[in-house]
Amino acid sequence: MKKVIIIVIAVVVVVAVALILFFTLRPKPVVVEQTLIFGSSGDAVRLDPADVTDGESIQRMDNIFEGLVEYKEGSTEIQPCLATSWETSADGKEITFSLRKGVKFHDGTDFNADAVIFSLARQYDTEHPHKQYGEWAYWGWMFYDVEKVVKIDDYKVKIVLSNVNASIMTSLAMFTVCIVSPTNAEKYKEDAFKNPVGTGPFKFVEWVKDDHITLVANENYWRERPKLDKLIFKVIPDASARLMALEVGEVHGIEYPNPPDFDRIRANKDLKLLTEPGMNVGYMAINSGYGYKDGNENSKRDADEPLVKTIGYLEPLTKKKVRKALNHAIDKQSIIDNIYMGTASVAKNGMPPFMPGYNDDVKDYSYDPEKAKGLLAEAGYPDGFDVTLYVMPVSRPSMFDPPKIGEAIQSYLAAIGIKVNIYQVDWGTYLQETQDGKAQMCLLGWTGDNGDPDNFLNVLYGPNAGNIGLAGNYGFYMEEEGQDLLTRALQTYDVKKRAEYYRKFQDLIHEDACYVYLAHSNQNVAFRKNIEGYVLHPTSRKFFYPVSIK
């Protein structure tokens, strides 16, 4: 019995000591003034700005690196950054940049023309020794018109274009063309992506995979030093866990809060929800039946490239009245209220309203099933028809919960006599099949890259993008007049004229009705109340330079 008592006493003592240790020695956070921890939904993939396509990597790098130009706060207008000024040649094919003097990379290397040329040439020059160290996926996508970059003197470079491209200036504010330290790249070679060195407001310190990335203020920043001393991106994959971490103050800000939690955030006096229309569009494309095969791979439809039937050709969808009927049959507001949970706005054009050249005069197709039925009858399909709808297997910021949206569309179209068969396949195959023109109708979403209208209208709806096998224009809108407007807009540096071309284009494509634009979804981030100075950016990029903790 004695033994038992001793054991019991021992256990009690051990437990008591353990508890005392836990609650008295609870590690007080080491006081580091102005440390901001941001809860991200995933880890970065690589930390070379030219070699990534995912938002998480970009989020980290936007605070480490800078480009020749940058976006103004909260807008997609550009302003000087590492370049102080620039001039465009008379033919529009050469842009000469004067570079900022006295700027140093985090490793002490001087920023100059060599650094600019190194950062860009490694992406396009097949002979460049660093070409092999990355995939440079975005270069071919956004900068195909850049022929070369030439050094004029130590602080002057010239970008030479093969075609006039008025969107190039906005593209130059993208992460892809941020300037990296050549000394650092040379030192780490294929591992440079783990040791990022730029000129930006924060310096890279540490990357614990799938856990966190730590940055500290760049004391020698060429602007005023950032107010934050430390910036930590902490990975919290689960949205509920992210919100709880914010509520208890483990993190100071989070991305992608769950829409059902918005009221909970608003009700909490310690938190604030920032929300703004995002630069995106979610839509349903209706395959109008014909595309072209780009024989010479110049991404343009030439005279000797005739229109041919797409695999997803379906007779009724080739008729404009049928496509208009589809537009009238879908209740977008209800989809936004119930599936997007009110965190989006109804789309009537193929790009978000804050973009230059947006045509607000376009009158959206009203939700009117009776009218839709009438249009179907006029087109010769009073009893409807069968159609297959491709439904994305993944959610995108622009397309929440595609299966539910697919089902909603299925039921709306059933109401006017159209039987929708839903088709789902893995994401890679989905993109391939829609690009091949196999889909009769498909759901897709797009988030803009650079804030230029060309990056929506030409890429998503331009007839040149109707090339079977590589289509971006999944509705196969193929009117030459439309492409003519888009091409002219791209070759005009005059902002007003460009906008006019784009407005006309939106009239045309609205009338053709190859697309049912569904929604522009909001971007949402939540912060603790004492975090100040954070401004949402239309591109969803996250800049922490102006942020401070009160």
Place this chain on the structure above:
Amino acid sequence: MKWYIAKRLLMLIPVLLGASVLAFALIHLAPGDPARTITGDRASPQAIAAIREKYGLDKPLPVQYWMWLKQVLRGDMGRSIVSNEYVTKEIMERFPNTVELTICAMLLAIAVGSIAGIISASKQYSALDYTTMGIALFGISMPVFWLGIMLMMIFGVFLRWLPISGRIDTLLPFTRITGFYILDSIITLNFRALISTIRYLILPSVALATIPMATVARVTRSSMLEVLRQDFIRTERAKGLSERLVIYRHAVRNAMIPVITVIGLNFGLLLAGAILTETVFSWPGIGRYVVKAVTIRDYPVVQGCVMFFAFIFVIVNLIADVLYVLIDPRIKYE
């Protein structure tokens, strides 16, 4: 015994070869293309072709398999297509996290589970037995995801006793040496880090331990009941040994064989990553890593991880088999 272990280790070769074929075939036959993942939605055909060529994805499957196998035999699992990092390094950065969590969870599961099982068995059909087994049933059926969120809500948000997400307080100065945080904080005599690590370990360990704990309890109970009905136990009791001695000295030891099997299996499973627990508690473990690799079709990573898991499984089972001998000297391996 030595020969037995050597034989079992030799058997690793066919097992790993089989696993390699399976891993390779499954991931390559599944639809999807890693080249697309890297280029994102904005894939230019040239970029995709270049990536396919760079990683040999344009070659026939048997050729790809052979190339990969040759590489693995040289001890190199290759680089991840997506992150461009060495697969071995990526695994080794995350595996200690998973091991630490698994060990904590299993210790908890074994301690609580076996004691509950023994008590239940020795007081069969009592209220205590029904309660314990009721809780165990509840534990087995509990969705870990939900349990995790509940634990976080109660102990993290309402009571504020324990942290919610991650491995250690990110603001603490901490040197990573082995990747096992408890060990590292002891080596560096960093006691703040040690306490922080333990505090961060508690909730995920409890969540992860629930199912194995319940399994261990139930298996222990049934195994104990079987042993308690055997003749030698009756003899022990007839000899006048106290019930406590009968149970703890004689019955438990004999009842432990099936329990060890269960523990071994669970241990192996958890080491391959507890994806749900790791996701809810933002635990940077191997489970989250491999699931992400599967969804983005990062072939070298998936293949490397499957091989690694096969290896771990074989080793853990071997250890369990060796433990049988220690517990029950009657078992002999030729």
